[in-house]
Each structure stands twice: as C-alpha cells, then as structure tokens.
Amino acid sequence: MSAGESRWDQGRSRWDEPLAPARFAASKVPLILVYFWIIKLLTTAMGEATSDYMVRTINPVIAVLFGFTGFVIAMALQLRAKRYVAWTYWLAVVMVAVFGTQAADVLHIKFHVPYAASTAFYAVVLTVIFIVWYRVEGTLSIHSIRTPRRELFYWATVLATFALGTATGDLTARTLGLGYLASGIWFSVAFALVAVAHWRFGLNPILAFWICYVLTRPVGASFADYVAFPHAVGSLGVGHGPVALFLTFLIVILVGYLQVTRIDVEAPEQAAVPLAPARHRRGPQQPGGPQSGYPPQSGYPQAGYPPASRPTPPPPGPPRSSMPPRPAPRRSGPPPVPPRPPREPRLASDRPRSDQWQPDGQWPPDDQRPSRDQRRSRRPWDTEDEAERTAEGFFAWDE
Numbered sequence: 001m002s003a004g005e006s007r008w009d010q011g012r013s014r015w016d017e018p019l020a021p022a023r024f025a026a027s028k029v030p031l032i033l034v035y036f037w038i039i040k041l042l043t044t045a046m047g048e049a050t051s052d053y054m055v056r057t058i059n060p061v062i063a064v065l066f067g068f069t070g071f072v073i074a075m076a077l078q079l080r081a082k083r084y085v086a087w088t089y090w091l092a093v094v095m096v097a098v099f100g101t102q103a104a105d106v107l108h109i110k111f112h113v114p115y116a117a118s119t120a121f122y123a124v125v126l127t128v129i130f131i132v133w134y135r136v137e138g139t140l141s142i143h144s145i146r147t148p149r150r151e152l153f154y155w156a157t158v159l160a161t162f163a164l165g166t167a168t169g170d171l172t173a174r175t176l177g178l179g180y181l182a183s184g185i186w187f188s189v190a191f192a193l194v195a196v197a198h199w200r201f202g203l204n205p206i207l208a209f210w211i212c213y214v215l216t217r218p219v220g221a222s223f224a225d226y227v228a229f230p231h232a233v234g235s236l237g238v239g240h241g242p243v244a245l246f247l248t249f250l251i252v253i254l255v256g257y258l259q260v261t262r263i264d265v266e267a268p269e270q271a272a273v274p275l276a277p278a279r280h281r282r283g284p285q286q287p288g289g290p291q292s293g294y295p296p297q298s299g300y301p302q303a304g305y306p307p308a309s310r311p312t313p314p315p316p317g318p319p320r321s322s323m324p325p326r327p328a329p330r331r332s333g334p335p336p337v338p339p340r341p342p343r344e345p346r347l348a349s350d351r352p353r354s355d356q357w358q359p360d361g362q363w364p365p366d367d368q369r370p371s372r373d374q375r376r377s378r379r380p381w382d383t384e385d386e387a388e389r390t391a392e393g394f395f396a397w398d399e
Helices: 034-057 060-080 086-109 115-137 148-175 179-201 205-228 240-261 372-376 386-395
Strands: none
Touching: 034 060, 034 086, 034 148, 034 205, 034 240, 060 086, 060 148, 086 115, 086 148, 086 240, 115 148, 148 179, 148 205, 179 205, 205 240
C-alpha cells in the first residue's frame, strides 16, 4: 500500500466505472435509450396523479398501505428475475413512483413537516445511499447492476430520488410560489442543460445520469399536477383520476412495445463477464490474472491487481548440450521385437538337394555353394517331373 492510499482505494476503479467482473452475465436494467427517458417521465407523472387520487378518494392510511403492498409485490417480482424483463422492471418503477410520492406527502400532510425540511432530509438520504453504494461496490454505474446487492442499492437510490423529486417539486410550486407550470418549465430547462453538458462538454456520464434521473421526478410531477389540480390553484382541472388513467395507458403501450421488440435489452456480447481466475496451479493464465505476473490491460487498476511494472524474466537455464540425456520413457506391455535383418532373395537352383543338405538343417559352407556361372548353366534334375519344373519357374521370381 503506497503512502496516502487507504485500504478502500486498493482494487478500486474510478467511481463511474464498473469495479470488477460481476457474477451474472445478464443486466437487470434496460439500455439507456430515448424510450427510457420517455417512460421515466410518464411514470413520475403517473405516480404523482395516482398517489393524489388514492389519498383523496380513500382513507390516507389505507392508501399508503395499498401503495406499500404494491411496491413490495413489484420489487419481489423484479428481484426474482434473472435478467432484465421490460414489464417487471417498469412495474417496479411505477410502484416506486406511487409509494415514493406517498412517502414524501406523508411527512408533510401527516407530520406537518415543511417541504424545505423534507427536501433536505431526502437529499441527505440520497447522498448517504450514494456514499455507501460506492464504498461497498466501488462504482455507481447503472451498467454494473448484475448482482443482487448492487440491485438493492439501485432500487434504494431510485426510491430516494422519487421522494426527493416529489418534495422538491412541491417546494418550488407551493412554498416558493412558482406554481406547477413554472416549476415544470424550470426543471425541464435544468434537465436539458445537464443533457447538453454531457453531450457537448463531456460531463461525466454517471453524474449526468443521476442528476437527470432526479430531475425527471419534479418535471413529471409538476406537469401532472398542473393538468390535474383545479382552476383555483392555477391548473387545468382535469382531475387526478383521468390523468392517472391516461398516463397508465401510454405506459402500457410503450412497455408492451419494448417487451415485444426487446430493443432495450443488453446484447450477449455487451455483457462481457470474464470468468473467475482458476484455482488450479497449472493451465494457461489470462493476461493480468493473479498468477500471470503482469499488470491489467485496462487503464485503471482492478480488484487485487495494483499497477506495477513488468517483472524481470528469470535467468536462463543451462545450455541444452550440457544437460544430461533424458531417460527413455517407460512403456507398458511386452518389450518391442527388434526388426529382422533383410534377407537376400535366393534362386530356385540354390535350394539344396538331398545330397547337399546338412544333418543339422543348415546350408553348406560358402565354398561348397554353386557359383553364379553354375547357376546359369543349370541342368535338369534327374528326379523332377513337369510339375516340379513349373514350381521351379514359379519360385525363381527374381530372374
């Protein structure tokens, strides 16, 4: 550990980059496309209108219990899924929008907490979640949501952003007296400025994402309240029920389109989840692995691999000529049979007769064998017949 470096910094990457290979290959969140932001704005507006409608039509306590029950069911479906599924993900977002709005309104209506205090409270809660998330996982990237623990941090952050956005929108509209329409316009301008800062001026993508994610809540809620609230407060007076029903219809159409087309599902090659390092001692090692001895290939240190220079190679061994000969490998089974030496082909005339055959079954000595001239001047044998001549011609295959 170098000077000035804490144990938290070892193996950590930049706060906006994934820390290390996650356990699951499939992502639990959608790709950030234009459909994501459209549906996100619709869910914030729908959650605001639905929460206000439930609180004003039934008992507020029962309404909060219904919202909490729906939130628990939706989160159970989302957490049990192995990968991103459009309808389960957006159902969880919708129920977070409804319950997050109720959580923010309860502090003001039931406990008479001012909007300024509730806004500061939820801002502190969101900051604490971000700090703990980063200290534990080493990243705040939405593309790293591949483990149950990171997903729990993600949904805790989403719930806090909905509550913070609701309290902030009510603060600007009611406490500051801007009204719902002016608040919606101001927050929309702030949303656009952050998007332009990321697109044109290189604002950190993770920072820009979470700022825009928080701002979508007051944008959608302010415009929903402007359309739903009566004329007495400077709104259009459409009603919370019709607004919630219409927004739900739009959300169902868009989510159904994503469910069928799957255009926001991460491709398999984008998952890129490397295998865990092997525990055995032998076998090939990947570059940058714990046993390879080389630093990681990426520009940032990874978990367990601090940046280091390339190690010096080991000294060369003795030359091959001075090394003792390697012993022959042992073989199983009977010993190999040595090859038989080549045998010179013999003529039929070289075959010994009865008078030339030795008692021990061996050929006569070389000085008693017929010479090459004698082989050419053969005379017919006294006791052979025509069949034996035919056999003699058959065996003399080398003439």
